[in-house]
Amino acid sequence: xxxxxQNRLSLNSIQSSAYGLGLQGLSLLLPLVLWFxxxxxxxxxxxxxxxxxxxxxxxxxxxxxxxLFADVFASLQRVLLGFLLAAVVGVPLGILMGSFATIRALxxxxxxxxxxxxxxxFTPLLIIYLGIDEAPKVALIAIGTVFFNMLMVxxxxxxxxxxxIETTLTLGGSKRQVVTQVITPYALPNIIDTxxxxxxxxxxxxxxxxxxxxxxxxxxxxxxxxxxxxxxQIFADLLVLGLIGFAIDLAFRLLLRLTCRWAV
Amino acid sequence: MDIDVHSLYKIFGHGPHGRTVLKNxxxxxxxxxxxxxxxxxxxxxxTLLRLLAGLEHPSSGRILMDGKPITGPGPDRGLVFQNxxxxxxxxxxxxxxxxxxxxxxxxxxxxxxxxxxxxxxVGLADWHxxxxxxxxGGMQQRVAIARALAVDPQVLLLDxxxxxxxxxxxxxxxxxxxxxxxxxxxxxxxxxxxxxxALLLAQQVHVLAPxxxxxxxxxxxxFNRSDxxxxxxxxxxxxxxxxxxxxxxx
Numbered sequence: 001x002x003x004x005x006q007n008r009l010s011l012n013s014i015q016s017s018a019y020g021l022g023l024q025g026l027s028l029l030l031p032l033v034l035w036f037x038x039x040x041x042x043x044x045x046x047x048x049x050x051x052x053x054x055x056x057x058x059x060x061x062x063x064x065x066x067x068l069f070a071d072v073f074a075s076l077q078r079v080l081l082g083f084l085l086a087a088v089v090g091v092p093l094g095i096l097m098g099s100f101a102t103i104r105a106l107x108x109x110x111x112x113x114x115x116x117x118x119x120x121x122f123t124p125l126l127i128i129y130l131g132i133d134e135a136p137k138v139a140l141i142a143i144g145t146v147f148f149n150m151l152m153v154x155x156x157x158x159x160x161x162x163x164x165i166e167t168t169l170t171l172g173g174s175k176r177q178v179v180t181q182v183i184t185p186y187a188l189p190n191i192i193d194t195x196x197x198x199x200x201x202x203x204x205x206x207x208x209x210x211x212x213x214x215x216x217x218x219x220x221x222x223x224x225x226x227x228x229x230x231x232x233q234i235f236a237d238l239l240v241l242g243l244i245g246f247a248i249d250l251a252f253r254l255l256l257r258l259t260c261r262w263a264v
Numbered sequence: 265m266d267i268d269v270h271s272l273y274k275i276f277g278h279g280p281h282g283r284t285v286l287k288n289x290x291x292x293x294x295x296x297x298x299x300x301x302x303x304x305x306x307x308x309x310x311t312l313l314r315l316l317a318g319l320e321h322p323s324s325g326r327i328l329m330d331g332k333p334i335t336g337p338g339p340d341r342g343l344v345f346q347n348x349x350x351x352x353x354x355x356x357x358x359x360x361x362x363x364x365x366x367x368x369x370x371x372x373x374x375x376x377x378x379x380x381x382x383x384x385x386v387g388l389a390d391w392h393x394x395x396x397x398x399x400x401g402g403m404q405q406r407v408a409i410a411r412a413l414a415v416d417p418q419v420l421l422l423d424x425x426x427x428x429x430x431x432x433x434x435x436x437x438x439x440x441x442x443x444x445x446x447x448x449x450x451x452x453x454x455x456x457x458x459x460x461x462a463l464l465l466a467q468q469v470h471v472l473a474p475x476x477x478x479x480x481x482x483x484x485x486x487f488n489r490s491d492x493x494x495x496x497x498x499x500x501x502x503x504x505x506x507x508x509x510x511x512x513x514x
Contacts, residue, residue, distance in 0.1 A: 161347075161349065163345045163347060163349040164349050164351065166317075166319050166337070166343070166345075167343060167345065167349045167408075168362075168366070169319070169336075169337040170317055170318075170319075170337045170338070170339070170341060170342060170343040170412075171339055171342075171362065171363030171366065171367070171411070171412075171415055172338060172339035172363060172366060172367040172415060173363075173366045174366075177366045181366060182351070185351075185353050186351075186352070186353070188353075260353070262352050262353040262395050262397070263352070263353070
C-alpha cells in the first residue's frame with residue numbers, strides 16, 4: 001500500500017500535538033545545549049571544538065563576504081543537476097522494470113551489480129573522461145543515485161495490485177495505458193518518497209565530488225578550512241549542509257501532500 | 265452474447281509437475297441468461313472466470329463468445345472482483361468514466377452522460393466526488409459494477425462480488441444486482457461459495473467439485489423472484505438449496 005502515513009507501527013502514541021512538537025524540539029535543542037556547556041566549560045580545546053558563538057560569527061562573516069552564497073549556489077546546482085539526471089533516467093526505467101518481466105530480467109542484475117560499486121571510486125575515470133569542470137561532478141552524483149532510483153522505483157511498482165491491472169485490461173486498456181495511467185499514478189506516492197530518500201544520497205555525494213577539483217562549493221570550503229585549521233568554518237558549513245538537506249526533505253514531503261492527497 | 269465452453273482443461277505448470285485445475289468443463293450460457301458457479305475453494309471457479317475474461321488461456325478446449333474464440337481480455341466482457349479494485353486516486357465519477365476514457369471511442373459528452381447515468385443506476389449520483397477510501401465496501405462494489413457496465417459490455421463476469429461485505433449489505437446488494445440484471449438483460453456469470461446467493465440470482469447453477477475442478481451437478485431454477493426476502497424462506501427454495509448442499513458435499 002502506498003498509504004505511508006497509515007498503518008505505521010508504533011508501540012506508544014503521542015497524546016497531544018504540543019507534546020509531540022516539544023519532543024521534536026528537544027531532539028534538536030538538547031545537542032545544542034550540550035555543545036554550549038562542553039565548549040564553555042573548556043573541556044576540549046576550542047581549536048577542536050569551537051563554541052556555538054564562534055561558529056555563528058564565522059557563518060556571519062562568510063555570509064557577509066558572499067562566499068557562503070557562492071558555495072551554496074555551486075553545490076545546489078551540482079546536486080540538482082545530478083539528481084535530476086538520475087531521476088529522469090532512473091524513474092522511467094524503474095517503472096518499466098517493475099512492469100515488464102523481460103526488462104526486469106535485462107536490467108536488474110546489472111543495476112544491482114553497479115549499485116555496489118562506490119560512486120566515489122568512479123572519480124578518477126570521470127576525470128579522465130570528462131575533464132575537471134562541472135561535468136564529472138554532476139556525473140558522479142548521477143551515477144551514485146540512478147541505480148538506487150531504478151531498483152527502489154521498480155520495487156514500489158510491484159505493490160500495484162494485479163487486480164487493478166487486470167480490471168484495466170478488461171475495460172479495454174492497452175499495456176501502454178496500464179503503465180502510464182494505472183501503474184504510474186498508483187506508484188507515484190512511493191516514487192516521490194524514493195526520490196526524497198535518494199536526494200540524501202545525491203546531497204552526500206556533492207561533498208565527495210567537490211573534493212576532486214572545485215573552486216567553490218560547500219564541500220570545497222570544508223576541505224580548505226581543514227588546511228587552515230578553521231574548525232569554526234567546518235562546523236558552519238556542516239550546519240548549512242544539514243539545514244539545506246532538511247529543507248529539501250520537507251519540500252518533498254510537501255510535494256507528496258499536494259500531488260497525492262489520496263495517499264496521505 | 266452466447267457463451268459456449270467445450271471440453272475445457274486448465275493445467276498450471278508443465279509435465280509431471282503440472283496441476284490440473286479444471287477438467288473437461290462443458291456448459292453453455294444463452295444470451296441474456298444468468299448463470300452461477302458454486303464450489304469450495306480449490307475447485308477452480310475463479311480460474312474459470314479468469315478464462316472467460318481472457319486473463320488466462322485454456323490448456324485445451326474452446327471458449328466461444330457468439331461462436332468466436334476469445335483471444336484476450338476485452339471490454340465486451342466486464343469483470344468485477346471481490347475486492348472492488350477501484351483506482352484510489354480517482355473519485356467515484358472518474359472511476360466510472362475511466363474505461364470509456366481509455367478506450368477513446370466515446371465522445372466527451374457521451375462519457376459525461378453515461379457516467380452520470382450509471383452512477384444514478386447504482387444509486388451513487390450524490391456521492392460522485394468522494395474518493396474510494398471514503399466509501400463503504402458496498403458503495404465501492406456498486407462503483408465497480410457501474411464502471412464495468414459503463415463501457416457497454418455484453419457479458420458481466422462477477423467473482424465473489426459480495427464476499428467481502430457483511431450479511432445485511434450483502435442481501436441488499438443481491439437485490440440490487442438482480443434488478444440491475446433484469447433491467448439490462450446482460451449475459452451474467454457469477455462465481456460464489458454462497459449457495460443462497462447463487463439460487464437467488466441465477467437461472468442455472470453449476471456445482472464445481474475440487475481436485476481437479478469439474479462440474480458435478482447442474483440445477484435449473486424457476487422461482488418467482490419478485491420478493492427475495494420471501495423467496496429465501498419458501499419451501500421450494502429451501503429444498504433446492506438442500507439439493508445443492510448435498511451435491512457440494514458428496
